[in-house]
Amino acid sequence: GESVGLHLPTLSVQEGDNSIINCAYSNSASDYFIWYKQESGKGPQFIIDIRSNMDKRQGQRVTVLLNKTVKHLSLQIAATQPGDSAVYFCAENPYGNKLVFGAGTILRVKS
Amino acid sequence: EPEVTQTPSHQVTQMGQEVILRCVPISNHLYFYWYRQILGQKVEFLVSFYNNEISEKSEIFDDQFSVERPDGSNFTLKIRSTKLEDSAMYFCASSEELGLYNEQFFGPGTRLTVL
Numbered sequence: 303g304e305s306v307g308l309h310l311p312t313l314s315v316q317e318g319d320n321s322i323i324n325c326a327y328s329n330s331a332s333d334y335f336i337w338y339k340q341e342s343g344k345g346p347q348f349i350i351d352i353r354s355n356m357d358k359r360q361g362q363r364v365t366v367l368l369n370k371t372v373k374h375l376s377l378q379i380a381a382t383q384p385g386d387s388a389v390y391f392c393a394e395n396p397y398g399n400k401l402v403f404g405a406g407t408i409l410r411v412k413s
Numbered sequence: 414e415p416e417v418t419q420t421p422s423h424q425v426t427q428m429g430q431e432v433i434l435r436c437v438p439i440s441n442h443l444y445f446y447w448y449r450q451i452l453g454q455k456v457e458f459l460v461s462f463y464n465n466e467i468s469e470k471s472e473i474f475d476d477q478f479s480v481e482r483p484d485g486s487n488f489t490l491k492i493r494s495t496k497l498e499d500s501a502m503y504f505c506a507s508s509e510e511l512g513l514y515n516e517q518f519f520g521p522g523t524r525l526t527v528l
Contacts, residue, residue: 310453334514345417345504345519346456353514391456399469400446400458401517 310389312408321379321411325392325404330373332394336401337366337377340389346403349377349390379409387411415439417520419505425526426495434490434523436505445488446506446517447480449473456504462488495527 315321327335333354338346352359352366352375359366365378375392389408393401418437426432438445447459461468462480479491488507492499502524506517 336516338519343521345506345521347519348516351514351516393456399461400471401448401456402458403456405455 310406310408312410314410314412315382317384317411317413318381321377321382321386321409323377323379323390323407323409325375325377325407327373327375327392327394327402327404329394329396329402330370332396332402334395335366335368335375336393336395337364337375338391338393338403339386340391340406342388346391382409382411384411384413417505417507417518419503419520419523421523422521423524423526425528428497428527429494432492432495432525434492434503434505434525436488436490436520437486438488438505438507439509439518440486442507442509442518444468444508444510444515445480445482446508447490448504448506448519449501450504450522451501459490492525495525497527500525500527 336351337349339349340346350361350364350366352368357368363380367376379386387410389406391406392404395401420435445462448456450456458471460470460474460480477493481489502522504522505520508515508517
């Protein structure tokens, strides 16, 4: 979900379970959405994207769902692994140049 | 696999000093970006650059900031007179094309600490 200030929401899951990370975006005109993974000390890494003419897109172990009615995006990670531990950001691209990032969610995977 | 690189990884400077952060975008990419992330907060867009011109800039990117592509490979962000609140991670990104549906590839970032 969303957060305010310095406190990111944290999702703790057991290794092997499925994870669902949620994001509310702000611009109803946004046409393109991306999920990024950020590991400690590294830059954002692309995971999966979706265009506004779709409501679901699947990748390898990841699925993104888009609900334009309520401006909601979710990332599902199947069979979560310790290497999935990171901060996950959704980003919207309302028009060509810039990405607008959400606040981020910390995913902790317990072995 | 080609990647965006950034130097230095960590820069410490005194308030009021000038700093230059350097980036080498992916070689066939034509569009370049700078973002920043204050500790614990979201990533924020600063500026985009194409064809030796700024394409767009945010309200954060004031007169203290400038960008340059001094040669065929480097892309730099200069902060003329650093302030304490400039302390953040600065990420460079590049994309092959402009417009929707074009993935931006991010570098590892430069941590700027202003004392």
